[in-house]
Amino acid sequence: MTSHISLFPLNTILVPGLVLPLHIFEPRYRLMVQELLEIPDEDEREFGVVSIRDGHDITTLGIDALHPIGISAIMREVTPSEDGRYDIVTTGARRFTVKAVDTSSPLLSADVEWLPEPVPVESAELSLLTKSTLSEFAAYRAALSGELNSNVSIFEELPKDPVVVGYLLTAAILLPTDERQALLGAETAESRLELVRTLLRRETSLIQHFGALPAIDLLTDNFSSN
Secondary structure (H helix, E strand, O other), rough: EEEEEEEOOOOOOOOOOOOEEEEOOOOHHHHHHHHOOOOHHHHHOEEEEOOOOOOOHHHHHHHHOOOEEEEEEHHHHEEEOOOOOEEEEEEEEEEEEEEEEEEEOOOOOEEEEEOOOOOOOOHHHHHHHHHHHHHHHHHHHHHHHOOOOOOOOOOOOOOOHHHHHHHHHHOOOOOOOHHHHHOOOOOHHHHHHHHHHHHHHHHHHHHHHHHOOOOOOOOOOOOOOE
């Protein structure tokens, strides 16, 4: 299934279910907010969030400047300012691949293909995989807390749903964009959890042996600006 949606190039982390606040000040994105507000059904106030490849200019390279997998964001709350800016709160919704980009107007748009989200079949193997992945995340978090003077105890009680766990950890691990794209592109919850677990083991080992990592917290509620 394909759709044509507005694009918001933004090098930040978004996965289905994650809340993302945005400060909207550029005229083209103010227009996007205004157009979305004209849609009566809040659940249809949807636009695409995609990452731009480092050093690439989308106005000249078009689709080649973008990472292929994006996440749609649903605009849930809007707070206008007197100067025409907006503070909005969005929620990550659906995965998509970018098929074609329209750069003919300041507000980018694209033809996108929605990726299916198969419901995993409950099984002892899947339950064990989920628990094992959460255990690896606990080890990763412990390694981080030994290196960073910051609060990494963000999840007191993680959910056990394999789809939710896979996406939460996709957002939580400190990874380069290409690897996060691979996680977003996983076809099933099982394959995503398996890749998450592999990456967690690698990252934990690197932290324990070399102690080198970026000085940021996991899943902080930083306010993102366009």
